[in-house]
Amino acid sequence: QMSHSPTAGTASIKGKQQICITPAGYDWQLKLKGERLNGKLTLQAGPAPQPLALCTATGYNGWTYTQKHNALKVTGSLQYRDKPLDLSEALAGYDFSAGYMRRETSWRWGSISAQLPEGAFGLNLACGVNETGTTENCLWLNGEKQLLGPVSISLNRQHSTQPWQFSSADNRINLQFLPQQCRQERLNLGLLASNFRQYCGEFSGEIQLNSGKKLKLDQIPGLAEDHFARW
Template identity: 50%
Template sequence: MSRYQPLLTKAPAQLIQANGQPAFGLFDASVVDFNLQDFIYQNLMDNKASALARYFHYKQFQFICVTGSDWLLAVAIADIRYANSGFAYLYRFDMNLAVSKGLLLPGALGCRMSDSPSTGEAKQQFGAYQVTIKTSLTDWQLNINTKELKASLAIEKASQMPMALCAPTGYNGFTYTEKSNGLKVTGSLEFQSKALDLAQALAGYDFSAGFMRRHTSWRWASVNTMLEGKAFGLNMAAGVNETGLCENALWFGGHIQHLSPATFVFDRKDHTKAWQVGSLCGEVQLEFTPLYCRQEKVNIALLASNFRQYVGFYSGFVWLQDGTRLELNTVKGLAEDHYAKW
């Protein structure tokens, strides 16, 4: 068991500082003002980057997961400049059934994004498909309108500290990431015109934006569940945001605990084999058994994506900072393996 616990930096009032560069660190709160117009973006030879490079190199995505008693909902919107993509799917554990809808549209067609994880609205719409994510200082509001999925949900985020960091990316970029798991959910959710029970539902969100690597990849794990009568959330990732920092954290009863770097062992060619998800200092030792995989492969001109997001069960244990061992016994969660050229 590790006593690893990093020092937090007070969240800056603005992400971009007086010198035109981002404030880097692991923050104690969300950064409200992104003031991206003040960022001095340079190319690899330290010259001012062109307006086209500045526009096309900036990427952003938002993701929300809601886990209920016998179902899991996942929703994403991504702006990768050359195109925008998104999906909404719901997996029923009791029926071993998934209903999924995804979009890939050119440029900014049908899509707009928020400049901040604390204020604004992200939206993707095309035909009968519409997903909207509104964020404020107190909550995230998710609205879905598709043929088989309809939702009007509020996810309470003010009840606990998020995992919020800004890290250098590559030689001249940066990535801001904010995540929180184990959050209370209210509102309504319909699956094939039938209301789903939200009494036991918990949610997690992910806001990520910045000047990211042209070629990037990551492995990721996420859990929202109840343990010992308290809300529990977990976020683990490897491959990004690791330039002196890492985005790994758990939440238990509303309190955040930062974790050491993550390790993932899995078979990319066999979607049925279990994953081993752990941490460098031993706080996390889990096995993930996949049940369903949402996948897509895109390889066109400037863009490539090899994406696999799995729904399944986690079993194992985590150590809390006070020495308490929490057991996870077939709890619902997500795992992801993704390569992108964007």
Template identity: 45%
Template sequence: MPAREKLINSQGQPTYGLFPDGVEDINYQDFDLRTVMDRKISGWRKRLAFNQFQFISLISPELIIGAAIVDLKLVSNAFLYLYHPATDTYEEFSFLQPFSRHTFADSSPLNGSTGFRKGQNHFSIQATSVPGVRRLQVSLKNGTQIDATIDETTGYQPLALCTRAGYQGWTYTQKSAARVCNGEVRWRDSVYDLKNLNTLAAVDWSAGFMRRETFWNWGSLSCTLEDGRRLGMNLAAGVNETGFTENALWLDGRLIKVDMTDFLFDRHHPTHSWAMRSADGMIDLHFEPKGKRQEKINAVLIASNFKQYFGLYHGEIHLPGETIRLSGVWGLAEDHYARW
């Protein structure tokens, strides 16, 4: 089944629901955006209200990487962090650009480019559907470099959905996890071959007219099971929960939908473990944080309290006919408040 061509229909309204093959064009400029009192919003005010970001994780037992490009129009941000578990070495980089200078983000999750530049620090993510690949490239002034190619051809089944956001908005997200990737990372005088490390990637492409004030909890993992199968997971609470959820597993690329999921954790004791349990009984996991990337911004119009943890997942995943037991596989968890 081909991907849906456009998200916004001829009446200026988004199509809500799940899209098994994604959407080619998030044509947000065609959306009939209005105030809560039904006054039409257009032009630069509409562009200013549209938020977009893309996050990619590269996970292996030897190296954990998170990279993102965020376009909020009033400001843009790109960040990268790297963690080497064997030596407990961690380094992070974060860059801001006022009014999204030197930042661009195409409206196609499947055939688009996203980029950010500040001085000699460059981030780019390029996606093509033929062939289905996504390429992450990072080049930093200090010599850190990433060139990773993610396979989105073989058995690619993204979790793509659009849901309402507040009274007049909507959010579209397209996610995948446990995707095969290859390439090279240069960091701190070491060179890492992603294919040799059996690295797996997860991708989060999200955009929309989001709630002015929002929050979410999120969990993700990408690992290779003892029998050689690839297991990916995406769990979330707090954003896309108006009729549909963004909770899913991928087993060797096959998408398995998961019900509403509860996150139990102590925000003020970040080293304590998290519990994640789904209403359908499929997910019964604990997450043990090993480190985090944290950033707090409290400006006049924009605020963010961002905590993304990397750590180990333990517990059970109950599928029809089998139970998958996890004993310390690497993944991520997030607690985020945003005003934008």
């Protein structure tokens, strides 16, 4: 079951690990129930939320909408194997996307929600979709959103443990992602197909703020994804 909106409705997954997500405006409430992982969490956007939200033309007559928000404060409780986890420094993000995309679509993506010496830092970088006159690339620092230009994301699909490169023509972004754990799925159903790989790993390098100051990232945990879909 999917939510009809990033700010209302409910999305849920049932099974051994149950997940229920209920947006409450720009805050998201998350309930987890399973053999190992249980909890009730709230992702708090703060009093003046600044999510990324855009809708772009796709292909001949399609469209793509996305709303994303990273580096959100996490409150509530979370237990793994009945042991409570410390959430005092926890940050999280959400990604809501919908639309009528190209028959064959592929994208590469990177995401960070982490504490830096400068404060709560979030990053969203993508190439392959939402690039008709704009991009979905941006960063958040202590709740303030800063838009970024197009990025190039390169990787070696035959050697998936090698580092990925994230770079921009304006030289504001120069990051390396070292992949570690991988979640993947490969389906070929004829008319429909999916080749999905999402990695946990670490980002290192530099990214420049609007002020000109450069943030240095040194083995900061994050996600990266490489996906092909035919739908």
